[in-house]
Amino acid sequence: MKLKSCITGILLMFLTNAATAILPARDSGQLLVVSDIRISGNKKTKDYIILRELTFRQGDTLSLSNLQTALSESVKNLQRQPLFHFIETGIEYGNHADDVIVNIKVQERWYTWLWPVFNFADRNFNAWLEKGDISRLSYGLFLQQENFRGRLEKLHIRFMAGYQQQLMLTYEAPYLNARKTLGAGLILTGARERETAVITTNDKPEYFRHDDFLRHYAEAAAFLRYRPGIHLSHTLTAQFGSYRFSDTLLALNPEYAGVKTKETVIPLLSYLMKADFRDQRAYPLSGWYADALLEWTGILPSADYDYLTLRSSARWHLPLSQRWNLATGGAVKLSTHGTKPWFRNQGLGYHRDYVRGYEYQVVDGDNFWVAKANLRYALLPLKIIRISRLKAEQFNTIPVSVHIGAFADAGRAWRGKPGENNSLQDKLLFGSGLGIDFVTYYDKVVRTEFSLNREGKAGLFIHFMAAI
Structure with missing residues (x-):
């Protein structure tokens, strides 16, 4: 026994x-x-x-x-x-x-990193790879300090040079009180750009480059987080942004700033609720996650903008057997009427909010929804590789897993100015395909997917985070 x-x-x-x-x-x-x-x-x-x-x-x-x-x-x-x-x-x-x-x-992991950063102007790696223009890369350094002072504090400093110049500081202290329920943080950003997306044409962001800077901005955000238990958290954020645009930029797209002045401020207040019951963050195989973000842009009486945005997402991960796994998820964004700057009113095609098969396209709109489903098989279940020659325990023990699977996505964006020669707004988008995911330590995920969309266009795409 x-x-x-x-x-x-x-x-x-x-x-x-x-x-x-x-x-x-x-x-x-x-x-x-x-x-x-x-x-x-x-x-x-x-x-x-x-x-x-x-x-x-x-x-x-x-x-x-x-x-x-x-x-x-x-x-x-x-x-x-x-x-x-x-x-x-x-x-x-x-x-x-x-x-x-x-x-x-x-x-323990290794907590202090100094990364060389090569940042492309496009929304994602695939959109940049479509043109493959090396000159459109910006470069810099990223100091990433996780678990600062051993207290789970986060300290990030990011410096970028080139066509898109940026200096950003992020600090977060997760626990301020004896009960370990209150945390706070600060994000400071200053940037100026010689190249930026100026308008959507033929369902793609059109970028413009100039020797002079097209846009300057400075943002300051402070947040307070309440985490009374393990799985739920509530975050209240106040942000103030000051923007200055060139005449060239506003001539290319008069709706870029939403107002006719070259300078504007964007104050906003947001509330974010998260529920996280997943088994892990980077590549979950069981559990569920949900969030809801309510954002009020233009909270001051003198502000140029005044509208509300609600964005919510949910993801479920269901083990079907020892090797099979089903993942489903979705997101929705709803906005009230009001003056909106074009560069902040993003629809489908940004961050996680895209239909696979449309990585090269974007769909402008005040509102959207997207739904995703993945059926995955663990071709190589979690395997631990030990490299005895490496003395540092943060690197000599490497977890590796490989998953293959099939997927199907759908989505739609609507309401908003359609722009020139854009055909995907207010249209049901659909994409499906096959993929392989490689997962290793330090939350690194590499996805390679072959997709076919509703328009019959196929492509091979690479991503660096879990799809759902």
Whole structure:
């Protein structure tokens, strides 16, 4: 019986990266007291950051089965944070028959990166690759400090040069109070651009380049986040942006700023609610996620703009068997009437909001919806590769998985100025195809997909995040 239990435990550790020690056989309903929680492997991360994500506390009384369930859920909570490669848990008895000690061992990531950045002017890699113009790249450095001071703080500094110049500072402190429920952050951005998208023509953004700067802007945003439990969070953000446009830019598209003046300010207030019940962030295989963002642009009486935008998305991940997985998701955006700057009123074709097969196109509109579905098969389930020659544990243990699958997307954007020779607005878009996903550590995902859209146009596209 003990041999069978040990084998089961080893298999569970391999498949989930979370090993729960098997206690001597006892009634699963027996009540046990968590007398101690012992954490190891966290050379930088503070203990309280890990304890915050657990669904149980020292001194809690739980049945053996409930404690094992709580450990499994706690590992998922920790995996959603950008902190650890692997998490192992174990249970052992204490000095008394009903006391247990919970052991948590983590393997930390590398938290400080200085990246060279090559940024293309287009919306995504595929749109840039269509032309392949190296001169349209901007370059710079990106200092990425995750888990700053071991307190899950985030510090990002980004510097860009070239045709699109930018300096951005992001700082976030997740916990400000003793209960670890309130956090706050600040984002400061200054930029000027010699090249920018100026108008949509033939269902594609048309870019214009000039020796002089076409647009200057500075933005400051401060946010307060409330996270009372594990899965739900509420974020209130106040942002103020100051913009200056060149005469050339406004002549190319009089609706670019939405107003006829060369300078404008855009104040806004937003509220974001998130619910995250996924097993992990980068490439989830089970659970669900939902968010809702309500944004009021032009909150000041003197502002040039005054409209509301509601954007919401949801994603579901359903394991069908050990290797098969179904993922579905959707997003919707609704806006009230009002003066809107063209460059901020994005429809389909930006960020995650696109129908696969239309990566080269955009669809302007005040409103849109998009729905996606993926059926995936784990061609290579999670495999752990160990490189003994590398001494740094943040790099010598590499998780790798490969998934193949089929997908189908649909979407529609409507209401808004259609522009010149644009035919996709207020039209049902549909795309389907086959793809292969490569997933490895530090949340890196590379997707290669062959798509066919409703217009009969096919293409091979590359993306760097999970589709759903």
